Amino acid sequence: MKTPLYNALMEYSKHKKPFHMPGHKLGTFGDMKHLDLTALDVTEANGLDNLYEAEGIIKEAMQEMSRFYGAQSTTFLTNGSTAGILGSLMTICKPGDKVLIARNCHHSVWHALILIGAVPIYIQPEYNEDFGLMGVIAKETISQALDLYPEVKGAIIVSPTYEGIVSEVKGIAEVLHEQDKVLIVDEAHGAHFVVDEAFPESSVLQGADLVIQSMHKTLPTLTQSALLHRGTNKVNESELIKNLRLVQTSSPSYVMMSLMDYMRGYIESHRNEIKESYIVPLEKIREELSKMRKLKLLELPSVMYDQSKIVIFTNGSGIDGYTLGQYLEERYDIVAEAMLPHLIILMTTLADNEQTLTHLEKALRAIDDELFLNQSIASDDRYSKLIGPILSQVDNVKKGELSPREVYYKEARLTLIDRCLDRICAQQIMLYPPGVPIICLGERISKVHIDLIKQYRDRLKGLEIVDSQIHCKVL
Numbered sequence: 504m505k506t507p508l509y510n511a512l513m514e515y516s517k518h519k520k521p522f523h524m525p526g527h528k529l530g531t532f533g534d535m536k537h538l539d540l541t542a543l544d545v546t547e548a549n550g551l552d553n554l555y556e557a558e559g560i561i562k563e564a565m566q567e568m569s570r571f572y573g574a575q576s577t578t579f580l581t582n583g584s585t586a587g588i589l590g591s592l593m594t595i596c597k598p599g600d601k602v603l604i605a606r607n608c609h610h611s612v613w614h615a616l617i618l619i620g621a622v623p624i625y626i627q628p629e630y631n632e633d634f635g636l637m638g639v640i641a642k643e644t645i646s647q648a649l650d651l652y653p654e655v656k657g658a659i660i661v662s663p664t665y666e667g668i669v670s671e672v673k674g675i676a677e678v679l680h681e682q683d684k685v686l687i688v689d690e691a692h693g694a695h696f697v698v699d700e701a702f703p704e705s706s707v708l709q710g711a712d713l714v715i716q717s718m719h720k721t722l723p724t725l726t727q728s729a730l731l732h733r734g735t736n737k738v739n740e741s742e743l744i745k746n747l748r749l750v751q752t753s754s755p756s757y758v759m760m761s762l763m764d765y766m767r768g769y770i771e772s773h774r775n776e777i778k779e780s781y782i783v784p785l786e787k788i789r790e791e792l793s794k795m796r797k798l799k800l801l802e803l804p805s806v807m808y809d810q811s812k813i814v815i816f817t818n819g820s821g822i823d824g825y826t827l828g829q830y831l832e833e834r835y836d837i838v839a840e841a842m843l844p845h846l847i848i849l850m851t852t853l854a855d856n857e858q859t860l861t862h863l864e865k866a867l868r869a870i871d872d873e874l875f876l877n878q879s880i881a882s883d884d885r886y887s888k889l890i891g892p893i894l895s896q897v898d899n900v901k902k903g904e905l906s907p908r909e910v911y912y913k914e915a916r917l918t919l920i921d922r923c924l925d926r927i928c929a930q931q932i933m934l935y936p937p938g939v940p941i942i943c944l945g946e947r948i949s950k951v952h953i954d955l956i957k958q959y960r961d962r963l964k965g966l967e968i969v970d971s972q973i974h975c976k977v978l
């Protein structure tokens with residue numbers, strides 16, 4: 504049989520040690536490998552309920568889930584957090600409405616704006632100079648934005664970030680609620696926060712109105728399994744379901760829904776075992792990794808940082824993040840979640856244990872020892888320090904001139920950067936690394952933008968170089 508995809512995946516799962524999504528890590532959590540997934544793959548047959556008109560077993564399972572997370576209600580998503588983000592924004596905004604959008608949001612947020620025709624007011628997350636990472640949204644930025652644009656319907660922010668940094672959601676929710684606005688938190692990377700006190704508090708418990716989580720990213724469930732929680736009663740549940748129906752499949756997977764239900768039950772009845780098998784060794788290896796001499800572990804207090812993420816900076820070590828990822832895979836079969844020029848991200852989940860975590864720790868420490876002995880290699884700090892001054896030139900709060908929908912349906916032209924002043928940008932432009940958004944879709948290009956683009960041309964993602972001249976897509 505010629506089955507290239509199937510064969511490659513079977514081979515991959517035999518040998519590799521994934522420190523990436525999905526959270527079940529090739530089915531190695533609990534009794535997952537022994538579950539009969541085909542028995543769970545059914546449809547809306549008699550007695551099996553219906554996700555969009557739930558009143559039986561699906562409703563009961565979703566109620567158990569909302570109890571677990573402390574939400575007012577929870578809806579299963581079978582098309583990832585993407586569907587939750589689309590459905591949430593479609594529920595709070597109509598065409599022409601304004602909404603606060605953190606610049607570091609996932610691209611599904613812009614897709615939602617294209618579908619709705621809503622107008623973004625961009626808000627800038629703080630930049631953490633010590634780590635060279637985008638960090639939290641400050642509640643002061645939200646206040647400033649509400650003063651300037653009191654008509655906004657609400658805000659969407661990302662917490663935790665991909666690297667694991669969480670915002671002070673409680674304070675942000677209070678500021679928005681004082682003006683009767685809705686807070687949506689993209690907590691795609693935080694579905695595991697309720698599992699143990701070692702993790703930050705979920706936004707659901709901090710007053711966010713809508714919280715979206717990809718269960719598949721950080722918990723042992725199948726890819727695309729996700730949750731949409733109503734943390735408060737501010738947003739109408741049936742409106743949400745109506746909009747989810749527009750963006751999700753009409754055949755929601757019972758395998759995904761029932762596994763989310765099963766894993767929630769399994770975790771609840773095995774909390775102590777999980778503490779012993781995963782949390783304790785995780786804390787131990789974090790302590791060991793903090794002693795590395797060339798590679799640097801990202802360390803922050805657990806109220807503001809997800810300890811499950813192992814983020815390793817390579818600045819000054821003599822190798823970049825890609826090379827570190829390559830060493831880990833070639834020598835130890837360890838596959839990272841993400842590799843960037845200055846860091847790598849390794850995801851640990853409940854499926855990890857003393858053995859997998861120690862394997863990772865030993866691998867990283869051996870590479871670190873080797874780098875330490877090889878002192879002749881030049882250090883490389885070029886990524887971390889420049890960003891603060893750059894960001895101070897980008898507005899903290901800025902309205903998009905056109906809605907992403909208008910930009911999407913207009914014809915954009917690749918234009919020489921010197922001719923882009925005051926034109927509407929038809930693309931996202933990022934400073935990379937570390938991945939700092941500089942201009943977003945529908946923003947008007949200023950002199951400051953052009954100067955930044957020229958100065959940092961080699962580090963900007965999305966621009967095109969034609970005949971060695973920088974070009975940008977504009978209207």
Ligand SMILES: Cc1ncc(COP(=O)(O)O)c(C=O)c1O
Binds near residue numbers: 586611661717729
């Ligand atoms: C911050 C963030 N939000 C939303 C999403 C979308 O999640 P999903 O893949 O579950 O649709 C992602 C996916 O990478 C993400 O990183």
